[in-house]
Amino acid sequence: MQIKAKKHFGQNFLKNESIKNKIIQSIPDSKKIVEIGAGLGDLTHGLLAKCEQLVCFEIDSDLIEHLKSRFSHELEGKMQLINADALKVWGELSKQPYFLAANLPYYVATNIILKALRDKNCSGFVV
Incomplete structure (x- = not known):
């Protein structure tokens, strides 16, 4: 089954292995990572480690x-x-310390980054 990106969600699936590896390498080992927009799970796979x-x-x-x-x-x-x-349930994701990772669509990127910057439980992020 082929899954196509949905424009109304601003989806853009990250496929470049080199970019994915650079993103994963830039993320510190953490007790808890929150991923926004798991998509097809390609970045998710690397985050699990x-x-x-x-x-x-x-x-x-x-x-x-x-x-x-x-x-x-x-x-x-x-x-x-x-x-x-995630914007509607932010309080649920920030109940304990976490590191944020996301491949964000442009239309929500600013709001998510601002929420993460203001969240005392967010130790850092890669978006």
Whole structure:
């Protein structure tokens, strides 16, 4: 099954392996990483090795099903998958210290970055 990016969500799937590896290498090992916009799970896969707990937010219900299938084993342990708009449930994601990782669409990037900068529990981010 081929999944196509949905313009109304501003989706852009990160496919370049070199860029993905640079992003993953720039993220410090953390107890908890929050990923906003897990998409197809390509960045998610690398993030799992960098943390004890990975919480992934994905707004697209179709992608949630893909992610549940791809990460079925990880969802039984260190990974949590949430089908929600991260901006609307920000209080849930920031209850304890975390590092933020995201491949953001332009239309929400500024709001998410500003929320992360103001969040005392966000130890840093790569977007």
